[in-house]
Amino acid sequence: MLKIQVNNIELDYEDHGQGKVLLLLHGLGSTKKDWDAQVPFFSKTRRVIAVDLRGHGASTKPQDAYSVALMTEDVKQLLDQLHISKVTIVGFSMGGAVAFEMAAKHPEYLENLVIVNSGPDFNDMGKIGEDLLKNRTHFLETKGLDALSKEISFNMFPEDHQVALRDEFEARCKKNDYNAYYKSFVSLMDWGLGEQINNIKTRTLVVCSDMDYTPVSFKEDYVNRMQNASLVVIKNSRHGVVIDQPDAFNLELQKFLNHG
Numbered sequence: 132m133l134k135i136q137v138n139n140i141e142l143d144y145e146d147h148g149q150g151k152v153l154l155l156l157h158g159l160g161s162t163k164k165d166w167d168a169q170v171p172f173f174s175k176t177r178r179v180i181a182v183d184l185r186g187h188g189a190s191t192k193p194q195d196a197y198s199v200a201l202m203t204e205d206v207k208q209l210l211d212q213l214h215i216s217k218v219t220i221v222g223f224s225m226g227g228a229v230a231f232e233m234a235a236k237h238p239e240y241l242e243n244l245v246i247v248n249s250g251p252d253f254n255d256m257g258k259i260g261e262d263l264l265k266n267r268t269h270f271l272e273t274k275g276l277d278a279l280s281k282e283i284s285f286n287m288f289p290e291d292h293q294v295a296l297r298d299e300f301e302a303r304c305k306k307n308d309y310n311a312y313y314k315s316f317v318s319l320m321d322w323g324l325g326e327q328i329n330n331i332k333t334r335t336l337v338v339c340s341d342m343d344y345t346p347v348s349f350k351e352d353y354v355n356r357m358q359n360a361s362l363v364v365i366k367n368s369r370h371g372v373v374i375d376q377p378d379a380f381n382l383e384l385q386k387f388l389n390h391g
Contacts (some may be wrong), residue, residue, distance in 0.1 A: 132189065137208035138201065143189035144182040144209070148174030151242070152218040153388075155181040156206070156226025158371075159319060160283070160304050160312050162188035165223060168377030173385075182209060184229065186311030197314040199322040203232040210240060219243040219388065223373055225319050228253060234335075235327045243391055244335040245384060248343045248370050251353050252323035259345060264320045271313055280304035287371045296374060328356055335360035336387040338380065340368035361387075 134141050145163060153173050157165040163181035173179050183190040184202050206229060210218060219242050222230030227249020234244045253260060270279050284301035288294075335357055339350040341364055354360045363383045368376040 135209055135212055137205045137212065138185075140185055140191035140193060140205070142182055142185070142191075142205060142209060144180055145170065146178070146180050146213075147171075148176070148178045150177045152178045152180065152215050154206070154210070154218045154220045155179065156184065156220065156222040156229050157181075157187065158224030158226055159315060160187070160280075160307050161300070162303060164188075164303060165371075165373055169221075169373060169381060169384075172377075172381050177388075180209075180213075182206070184226070186308065186315050192308045192311040194310065195314065197311065197318045199228045199232050199319060200236075202229045203236060206233060207237055207240065216240065217242045219245065221245040221247065221384070222249060223247040224249050224370065225315070228319060228322055231324055231328070231331075232322075234331045234333050235324055238331070238333055241333045243388070244331070244333045245338065245387070246335065247338045247380075248340055248345075248372060250345065250349065251328045252325065253320050254323040255325070256345070256349075260320065263344075264317075267316060268313070271309075271316075276307060276309050276312060277305050280307075287369050288375060289369075293375065296371075300371070300374070328353060329358070331360075332358050334391060336384070337362045338372065338383060339364055340370065340372045340376075341366050342369045343372075344370055 133144050147170055155166045157163055163183050166181045170179050186192050186197055220230040227246045231251050234241055280301050284297045288297035337350050337354050339347055347364055354362045365372050365376050365379050373380050
């Protein structure tokens with residue numbers, strides 16, 4: 132467990148292997164343990180850094196300040212302090228928003244961009260986004276974080292053979308600080324790149340699941356707006372593809388990295 136001071140907070144991170152750098156950013160309400168299947172696989176040939184974003188895991192949980200812009204600045208300062216000038220960022224869900232923001236604001240740091248079951252405009256997702264914001268905040272306020280953790284975990288891992296994955300994810304989600312989770316979620320749903328996505332030149336891979344919360348067509352739409360992006364679809368997977376289909380995900384990411 133490593134700690135580093137950035138932006139007046141402390142980030143908890145792991146750092147394994149040597150070579151070109153792969154930076155892994157987890158989803159909302161989770162931790163760097165999202166990447167338990169990726170760290171040992173990719174650290175054989177690369178330097179792999181997995182970080183707990185502010186408000187998550189063992190990183191600092193401030194009372195306020197949970198914007199995607201701040202999380203992105205945290206990541207930039209982390210890279211600066213570790214003297215890393217080029218990196219491939221892999222962002223899952225909320226981590227994808229941070230990765231997108233990094234590509235838009237600090238493209239000089241990026242060798243590659245990898246977006247996993249995420250999007251560039253959480254504030255412009257139409258009825259899906261409006262319902263998600265309304266329903267989840269209401270659920271949190273009326274039933275609490277424990278109940279929401281159970282609901283989210285079941286939706287991500289509903290199959291009979293996924294009970295262990297479901298239970299582990301639920302236990303991890305329940306450990307969240309209520310305030311940090313709530314404000315991270317509301318801030319995320321208020322974030323979007325808008326037309327800035329058209330200017331991203333970084334070589335990009337978008338990985339999506341065939342049974343994610345948003346359809347494949349949602350990802351196809353923004354991939355088509357980008358200058359240098361490709362899309363892969365992973366079958367028999369839901370939102371947590373890095374967890375429920377790790378072998379398939381690792382294979383697609385490895386192919387992308389090897390052909391860069």
